Amino acid sequence: MTKDPRPGADQHDVRHMLYPFANPSHLSRHPPLVIERGAGVYVYDGNGKRYLDGQGGLWNVNVGHGREEIKEAIRAQLDRISFYSIFGGTSNRPAIELADVLCRWTAQEGMARVFFSSGGSEANEAAYKLARQYWRQVGQPMRHKIISLKRAYHGVTLGALSANGITPYRAPFEPLLAGFIQVETPHVYRNPFTTDPQALGRLCAQLLEREIEFQGPDSVAAFVAEPVQGAGGVIVPPANFWPLVREVCDRHRVLLIADEVVTGFGRIGSEMGSRLWGVKPDMMVFAKGINSGYIPLGATMANARVCDAFVTTDEALFSSNAFLHGNTYAGHPLACVAAIANLEIIEKEKLHLNAGKVGAYLMERLQSIQDKHRYIGDVRGQGLMIGVELVADKKTRAPLDLSLNVGARISDACREAGVLLRNLADTFIISPPLTFTHANADEMVDAIDDAMSQLD
Ligand SMILES: Cc1ncc(COP(=O)(O)O)c(C=O)c1O
The missing domain is CATH 3.90.1150.10 (Aspartate Aminotransferase, domain 1)
Structure with a gap:
C-alpha cells in the first residue's frame, strides 16, 4: 500500500472494510x-x-467526547442488564424513562408517544410507515404518497432514500419506491426565482401546495423536511417557509413530519429545529444528538392526532391495528440511559x-x-x-x-x-x-x- 504523506494519516490496511460513501480505490491510496x-x-x-x-x-x-456522566450511566446499566427487548409483552426501564423524558422535551410541539429504533434512517422509515398506516386506521387508505424537498437527506434505507433529494445518492439505486415526490427547496443562495428570502419562502410553499393539488390531496400521506437541510449543503429556509408549510399541510390534512435527526437537541440554537420556526409538526424524527452517538439510537415521535388512531377497542396484541414494525435494538437499554444522561447535560449546561x-x-x-x-x-x-x-x-x-x-x-x-x-x-x-x-x-x-x- 502507498504510504499516505499526510501527517496524522494512519497507515493501516483498508482491504477488509467497505467504507460508507467512499471510493475504495481512493481510500487504498489515502487511508482514513x-x-x-x-x-x-x-x-x-x-x-x-x-x-x-x-x-x-x-x-x-x-x-462532546468522553463525558463521564454518560459513561457512568452506561456502566451502571451494564451491571444491571445490557439488553432486553421491548417487543410483544416485555419492556425495559431505560426505554420507559426515556420516553417520558422525550415527551417532556417535545411537550411544546405536542408529541404524545415515541417509537424507538437504531438510527436516523430507521426513524424516518418508521415515520413514513406510521403515516401510511395512520391513514388506513382513519379510513383513507389511498393516502400513501410522501412529499419531500429537493436536496433533502433522510437516510439510506429504501424508504428514506426515496425521500432523499440528492441525485448522486439516489442514482445508483433507481428505481426507488413509488409514491415519493420531491418539490423545490427554498435555497436562498442557489435558486432561479428570486433573491428575496421571504418571496422565496412563499413561492416554495406554493409549489408544495400545487404539487399536493396535482397529486390529489386524497393520495398524499405526509410531507417531510429537515428544519435546516443538512447533507444537502446546510440550507437554512427563510423564516416564513415552515409556518406556511404548516398551513398548506393543514389545508389538505397532510401530515407534517420534521426530520430533526441533526437539528434536534440544540444544534441550531433552540431545543428543537421546529421550535425555531414556531411550528408544531405531527411527527418528529430523532437520532444523532439524542445521545450524542455514545450508542446508536433513533426515535420517531408522533402527536395525539396520529397516536390516537392506533388506540382502538380491539385488544389483540397482533391485530391489524398494531403498528407491525420494529427493530431488535429498538429501545436498547444502554442507548436509552446514554440518552437520558445526554439530555440532562444539554438541559443543565x-x-x-x-x-x-x-x-x-x-x-x-x-x-x-x-x-x-x-x-x-x-x-x-x-x-x-x-x-x-x-x-x-x-x-x-x-x-x-x-x-x-x-x-x-x-x-x-x-x-x-x-x-x-x-x-x-x-x-x-x-x-x-x-x-x-x-x-x-x-x-x-x-x-x-x-x-x-x-x-x-
Ligand atoms: C436529517 C437526517 N436524517 C436522517 C439521517 C440518517 O441517519 P442515520 O445515518 O443514523 O441512518 C441523517 C444522517 O446524516 C440526517 O442528516
Whole structure:
C-alpha cells in the first residue's frame, strides 16, 4: 500500500472494510484518519496528535467526547442488564424513562408517544410507515404518497432514500419506491426565482401546495423536511417557509413530519429545529444528538392526532391495528440511559443557548474572511450547523469543478493544522460539539484562513 504523506494519516490496511460513501480505490491510496481517543471538543489519533473536532463526529456528538456522566450511566446499566427487548409483552426501564423524558422535551410541539429504533434512517422509515398506516386506521387508505424537498437527506434505507433529494445518492439505486415526490427547496443562495428570502419562502410553499393539488390531496400521506437541510449543503429556509408549510399541510390534512435527526437537541440554537420556526409538526424524527452517538439510537415521535388512531377497542396484541414494525435494538437499554444522561447535560449546561451564541460568532468570523479568499462563495448556517460553500467564481456563483478537489485540499490542510472539517462536494460542513467556545471558534477560523491562503 502507498504510504499516505499526510501527517496524522494512519497507515493501516483498508482491504477488509467497505467504507460508507467512499471510493475504495481512493481510500487504498489515502487511508482514513483513525481516531483513537476523544475528550471534550478534541480527538486524538494513534500518534497522540490532537484535532479540534469541527465535525462533532458526524454532527451527532452534541455534548462532546468522553463525558463521564454518560459513561457512568452506561456502566451502571451494564451491571444491571445490557439488553432486553421491548417487543410483544416485555419492556425495559431505560426505554420507559426515556420516553417520558422525550415527551417532556417535545411537550411544546405536542408529541404524545415515541417509537424507538437504531438510527436516523430507521426513524424516518418508521415515520413514513406510521403515516401510511395512520391513514388506513382513519379510513383513507389511498393516502400513501410522501412529499419531500429537493436536496433533502433522510437516510439510506429504501424508504428514506426515496425521500432523499440528492441525485448522486439516489442514482445508483433507481428505481426507488413509488409514491415519493420531491418539490423545490427554498435555497436562498442557489435558486432561479428570486433573491428575496421571504418571496422565496412563499413561492416554495406554493409549489408544495400545487404539487399536493396535482397529486390529489386524497393520495398524499405526509410531507417531510429537515428544519435546516443538512447533507444537502446546510440550507437554512427563510423564516416564513415552515409556518406556511404548516398551513398548506393543514389545508389538505397532510401530515407534517420534521426530520430533526441533526437539528434536534440544540444544534441550531433552540431545543428543537421546529421550535425555531414556531411550528408544531405531527411527527418528529430523532437520532444523532439524542445521545450524542455514545450508542446508536433513533426515535420517531408522533402527536395525539396520529397516536390516537392506533388506540382502538380491539385488544389483540397482533391485530391489524398494531403498528407491525420494529427493530431488535429498538429501545436498547444502554442507548436509552446514554440518552437520558445526554439530555440532562444539554438541559443543565443550556447547550442550545451556547450553540446559538458561539454559532453566531463563528459565522461572523467566517464571513469576515470571506472577501479575502477567492473560493468562499457563501457562509450560511444556524447555530452550530454551518456550511461554507466554495465556488469557482463569486460573481456568477459558478460551482467548482469537483475533479479539482479544492475542498479536499483545504480540509487536508486544516487536518494538518489539527482541525477536522467535513467536505461534502466542496461545501464545508462545520458542526462541532455544542460545548464549543469562542476560543475554539478562533482556532478553527485561523486554520481555515491559513489553509485558504495556501491555496489562493
Ligand atoms: C436529517 C437526517 N436524517 C436522517 C439521517 C440518517 O441517519 P442515520 O445515518 O443514523 O441512518 C441523517 C444522517 O446524516 C440526517 O442528516
